[in-house]
Amino acid sequence: MVHRVFNAWDGLNGEIGKQIDAQAPCPISGEHASIVLCDRDRYGYPLRTVISQATGLVYTDPRADDDSIDDFYRTTYRRFYKSASKPKWKHTARNAYIAGQRVEMIKTLAAKGAAVLDIGTGSGELLYVGRRNGLDMQGIEVDQAYAQFGRRSYGVKIINESLRNAVLPEQHFDIVTIFHVLEHLSDPQAALAKVSAILKPGGYVLIEVPNVDSLDAQFHQKWHPGHLFHFNCSTLSALATVCGLETLSVHTCQRRNVVGATLTKPFLPTKATWQALVADNFENTLQLLQCQAKQNWHTNWYERLGRARQKLKRNLCEWTISLSEGNRRKLVDKVTRNQAT
Template sequence: MYQNPRVSQNLVNEETNRKDYYKIYEKIAQDQEKFFRNRFETVLKGIPTGKVLDVGCGTGGFLKVAKDLGWDVYGVEVSSLAAHASIDKLGIGITEGTVEEANYPNEYFDLVNMSHVLEHMPNPLKTLKEIKRITKPPGYLLIEVPNEKNFKIRNFLLNLFLHSGTGEKFAPRNYHLYLFTKDTLASLIDKSGFKLLLIEEEGFGVKGREDWILKSLNPFIRTLAFFVKRLQLDVHIRLGHYLIALAKNNK
């Protein structure tokens, strides 16, 4: 879904280059590592190591885990601040700019990750087609985006049980150029030429994510939240905050 009115690309670039924009990732680095390691142990389980590209690699959390697991890691990031943080953390070259500007060789990567990036793209279909070009058959694409379905209800509950304004922290739609549901994300992936293998809603009760979410809770709500995350109630009542999709380049 096209966000209208939409924020200008210049404003998005200014936001992602603010010095305090990535401070939260410094605070939750250990939890992030658990989260991304869980991705490799579950959704990406059984995929052989090779070259992996993280599009919008931020401060390098995903790439650090991938490197530890034996992957040959590459990152591309539009934020100069985040790109330099990734270089400092990993000791590898990060390409500053968009994936289109990076101009990687044809069929170069075995896995491409996009975590909370696609919703910021001015032309998501063009971006996915570029990623298909640089993905080696039978390579994989992993996408995570905010779930637009039932957003207002979910946002209200987050602000009720967490600190006021937390809902917007978890889905700051003002900076999202596109909004996705399961159907619209699946359709976009299909149009790009990838074969969709998996698409599902995901809640807060995922290893790693659960830890830093609980830290934001009012202490009186933590006990309730413990059972919510254990039972994945947010997903079962169709309030999963995230969408995750895995696709394959069968060419």
């Protein structure tokens, strides 16, 4: 059952394909004109998802208030969806592997001693691996149990607060990372504007979000109730521009299910406009999603079978290495050491 915080829609103005004025404006354009894409989440519960006619950004409308969303992620999210108040051992192994990859990415942009802030740091593996590589790492994690776990297990610096409420020094960080967090936030425009404010001129932002254009998931599986915004390459770049950031690169992964971007805070204000970045994006995204909505369950069955095999293989590897080590810090060390060889 979906948590009550996502039951914000009263069921009105939910006819699929209908043009409406969304309650919340598009955070890129500030306009309300939109088309209803879907009236249910992936579990079949009421959730209205719209696409902005000005930009092609897809988002949940209406949404719960900011405090309710923050409270949900502070106390409930991981227990509700992952049935755990601290990461499972296999998740520590997975997080360690991903942290190793991300630290290598960070090192291509900054020298040792660089101040790095990881927003939504979870249980802190990235902070630990980054610190071990000579970076001045700090994290923000709204979940109380996970923040405490990271501090206790790895001795890392974690601010236990939402990004919205966290007090952070302006123009302080060389790099800010925000991996698979922006889509959960109630106001991504305010979030990226705050990131821009705390970043040094010439600093970088590394960001990843799910890709709404992905062909990897069926249409009705895209609408996770906790994902309030659904970006693609165009809308992520446009939002960055609105917040005073410049997109150096934007890309999708092999199966196009994730959008990754490297942003920078220019020394002088950028002259780019969001309108140029989302030209034709509404029409293209709407057409793609409408085509996906008509596909049946066996479309791309071969690719889905391949993903299932990969997931099984990954789980077996994670459990195998997890069973070989009974200390979290030593497990992270072992995974990253094996990764480097």
